[in-house]
Amino acid sequence: MEQVFAVIILLFAMLGFLALGLWVGMSMLATGVVAMILFTGITFGDAMATTIWSHTSTWALSSLPLFIWMGEILFRSKLSENLFAGLSPILRRTPGGLLHVNVLGSSTFAAISGSSAATLATVGKMTIPELQKRGYPESLTIGTLAGASTIGLLIPPSLTLIVYGVLVQESIGRLFIAGVMPGIMLSFLFFLYIFGWGQFTKQGRSLREAPATIAEKLHGAAKLLPVFMLIAAVIGSIFFGLATPIEAAAIGVVGALLLALIQGTLNRESLRASLLGTVKTMSMIMLLIVGSSFLTMAMAFSGLPGDLARWVGGMGLSATGLIIVLTIFFLVLGMFLDGFSMIILTIAVLEPLLRATGIDMIWFGIFLVMVCEVSLITPPIGFNLFLLQGMTGKGIGEISKAAFPMFLLLLAGLALLIAFPEIATWLPNYMTRGN
Numbered sequence: 001m002e003q004v005f006a007v008i009i010l011l012f013a014m015l016g017f018l019a020l021g022l023w024v025g026m027s028m029l030a031t032g033v034v035a036m037i038l039f040t041g042i043t044f045g046d047a048m049a050t051t052i053w054s055h056t057s058t059w060a061l062s063s064l065p066l067f068i069w070m071g072e073i074l075f076r077s078k079l080s081e082n083l084f085a086g087l088s089p090i091l092r093r094t095p096g097g098l099l100h101v102n103v104l105g106s107s108t109f110a111a112i113s114g115s116s117a118a119t120l121a122t123v124g125k126m127t128i129p130e131l132q133k134r135g136y137p138e139s140l141t142i143g144t145l146a147g148a149s150t151i152g153l154l155i156p157p158s159l160t161l162i163v164y165g166v167l168v169q170e171s172i173g174r175l176f177i178a179g180v181m182p183g184i185m186l187s188f189l190f191f192l193y194i195f196g197w198g199q200f201t202k203q204g205r206s207l208r209e210a211p212a213t214i215a216e217k218l219h220g221a222a223k224l225l226p227v228f229m230l231i232a233a234v235i236g237s238i239f240f241g242l243a244t245p246i247e248a249a250a251i252g253v254v255g256a257l258l259l260a261l262i263q264g265t266l267n268r269e270s271l272r273a274s275l276l277g278t279v280k281t282m283s284m285i286m287l288l289i290v291g292s293s294f295l296t297m298a299m300a301f302s303g304l305p306g307d308l309a310r311w312v313g314g315m316g317l318s319a320t321g322l323i324i325v326l327t328i329f330f331l332v333l334g335m336f337l338d339g340f341s342m343i344i345l346t347i348a349v350l351e352p353l354l355r356a357t358g359i360d361m362i363w364f365g366i367f368l369v370m371v372c373e374v375s376l377i378t379p380p381i382g383f384n385l386f387l388l389q390g391m392t393g394k395g396i397g398e399i400s401k402a403a404f405p406m407f408l409l410l411l412a413g414l415a416l417l418i419a420f421p422e423i424a425t426w427l428p429n430y431m432t433r434g435n
Contacts, residue, residue, distance in 0.1 A: 006035075006038075009034075010031055010035055013030070014031045016344075016391075017031060019031045023287060024341045024344070024345070025093050025172065025287030025290055025291035025292075026287070026291065027291070028134055028291030028292055028294070028295040028344070028345070029290065029294050030187045030290070031295055031298075032044070032295040032298035032299075033293040035295070035299060035301075036297035036298045036301065039301075040298070040301045042301060044298070047294075047297060047298075051294050051296060051297045052293060053288050054293075055289060055290070056286060056290060056293075058404070059246070060244045061162070061166055063162060063172065063244075063245045063246040063248070063249040064155070064159065064163075064282065065278055065282045066246070066253050067157040067159060067162070067247030067249045068115075068159065068251055068277075068278045068281050068282055070113070070157075070249065070253045070256045070301060071112065071113030071115050071118050071253075072118075072274035072277040072278050072281075073253070073257060073266075073270075074109075074112055074113060074165075074256050074259070075118050075121070075122055075274075075277075076265060076270045076273060076274055077121065077260045077263050077265045077266075078108075078263045079109065079259075080105075080122045080123060080125060080126040081103070082125060082223045082224070082226075082227065082263075083105045083108060083109065083123065083126070083223075083224070084105065084126045084127060084130060085220060085222065086221065086222075086223035086224035087104055087105060087224070088101060088212075088220065088251065089202045089212035089216040089219070089220040090212070090217055090220055091104070092209040092210075092211075092212060093208065093209060093210070093211040093212070094195070094198070095194075095195050095196075095197075095205075095410075096185055096195050096197055096204065097134075097136070097198060098130070098131055098134065098136065098193075098202055099136060099144050099194045099197075099198070100191060100194055101123075101127055102123065102131075102144040102148050103144060103148040103190045103194065105123045105126075105127065105148075106120075106123050106149045106151055106152070106229075107148065107151055107155060107183065108224075109122050109123055109197050109315050110149075110151045111155050111156065111157075111231045111234075111235065112157075112230055112234070112252065112256070113152060113176065115152050115159060116150055116151075116152035116153050116376055116383075116384065117152075117384075117387060118152065118154075119143065119151070119152035120146075120384055120391075123145065123149065124149070124387075124391055125391070127145065128141060128142075128145070128391065134207070134209075135221075138209060138348055138392075138402075139177060139398075139402040140402070142330045142388055142392060142394070142399055142402040143405060143406050144190065144193075144194060144406065145388065146377050146385065146388055146399065146402065146403035147190055147377060147403060147405075147407070147410065148187070148406075149376075149410060150373035150374075150376045150377065150384060150406075150410065151183050151186055151373070152371050153182045153372055153373050153376070154179045154182055154366070154373060155179055155183035155232060155368065155397040156176035156177070156179050156234075156235055156238070157245070157248070157249065158176070158369065159237075160340065160369050160372060160378065161176060161179060161344065161365060161369060162175075162245075162345055163285060163288070163340065163344070164365045166289065166346070167289070167292060167293075167296075167343070168351055168365070169362050170362060170365065171362075172245045173244065173363055173431075173432070174428040174431070174432070175362060175365050175366075177235075177238065177428045177431050178363070178365070178366050178424045178425065178428045179366055179369070180427055180429060181423050181426070182366050182370065182413070182417060182423055182424055185407070185416065185417075186373075186410065187315075189409045189413055190406070190409060193405060193406075193409060197380070200372045214434065219344045220228055225393050225413060226259055227259075229255075230252065230255040230256065230259065232249050233252070233255055234248045234251060234252045235248075235254075237251060239431055255393065274349055284400070288341070288344050289344070292344040292345075292347070296347075297350055299348050301350065317321065317357075319357050319359050320418070322354075322357055322359070323367070324418075325351070326350075327414065327418070329369065330346075330371040330372075330375075331371065331375075331378070334371065334372065334374060334375025334376075335378050336378070336421055340372075342368075342371075342372060343368055343372065343422065362424070363421050363429060365423075366417065366424040367414070370410070370413060370414050370417060371414065373410055374407065374410045374414065375408060377403040377407050377410075378401075383405065384403075385399050388403075391404070403415070
């Protein structure tokens with residue numbers, strides 16, 4: 001009962017700080033101070049300084065600003081135009097037509113940005129007007145873009161996976177590689193949905209465009225080649241053990257700068273804007289990490305995570321049963337919090353419980369990111385829904401309705417991951433054996 005009382009106090013403290021308008025990172029810091037004062041006899045000042053320094057000076061975090069900068073550079077390049085021009089000749093005769101550009105374009109940009117928001121903004125600004133001009137249903141245009149853009153959280157280099165890896169002290173390289181097959185699986189589910197609409201509905205068949213010539217396809221492939229070379233350099237160097245994630249991030253930045261230079265989009269203003277964007281994003285993430293690390297330390301001193309692990313262990317839940325309970329918990333939590341906040345707020349309590357249950361932390365990282373993907377298109381706080389509202393001017397209800405089929409497909413992907421964990425674990429295990 002004492003531990004339950006302590007959890008209730010800390011929960012209300014966190015909610016109170018958030019209600020006062022404090023940033024999530026600051027709210028976690030303040031809650032950690034409350035936990036240290038009430039439940040330990042340790043002076044929180046020295047502990048806070050030591051904990052924050054040890055977690056923010058870790059070498060693994062060095063790749064984070066580089067990957068963010070790579071995405072910021074490419075966000076300001078002609079990449080969206082090249083993606084559309086390159087994919088259109090190849091896909092326009094496929095059942096579902098240019099709606100597939102939303103999926104493949106998002107998957108491609110996700111592989112070089114690591115950000116769902118950047119993926120949505122970059123791909124959406126090109127595909128939404130083009131698809132509307134060609135008469136594609138607005139609901140499908142918006143819905144497929146909402147769903148496909150979430151893949152940015154999963155396909156490497158995922159910023160979310162970097163933060164998760166740092167928090168639980170797992171290999172970022174293995175997490176990156178673990179996200180490849182689940183990302184491809186989700187892309188394939190979206191592809192099947194669009195293909196079915198294009199093949200089996202009258203409207204879909206009527207929008208089938210004329211096939212492209214060989215010359216048009218070759219011209220489109222030429223536009224895509226630099227992008228795929230950059231993806232291969234970043235992900236391939238990690239998979240084959242040629243580079244660490246930090247070195248791969250440096251390769252990505254150099255490649256992005258060269259690509260922007262060749263396209264003529266690299267100038268003083270774009271460089272300045274990309275650096276400022278990197279600093280803002282990195283500052284936000286670092287504040288979350290600072291708050292999470294101190295709250296984790298305070299919780300560890302109080303003994304609450306260990307007590308919770310023993311309590312859940314006494315319930316006799318299997319690993320699968322625990323995952324099902326956590327899935328429901330995170331889906332509900334995702335209605336009110338973004339993915340970053342969900343991970344950072346909960347991982348301090350969940351990590352000892354998960355390790356005690358024997359759950360693979362690499363697999364759980366992919367599971368957690370996929371749940372975060374669902375939260376991006378879950379009302380009322382689905383971040384991608386609000387971005388699409390700003391881009392299209394549509395009401396949040398209309399956008400949520402358009403995104404609902406993608407929401408179901410994401411849940412189907414999550415169920416497949418739970419039923420067949422090898423989807424996430426086989427490739428990193430193979431990479432380890434190969435190296």
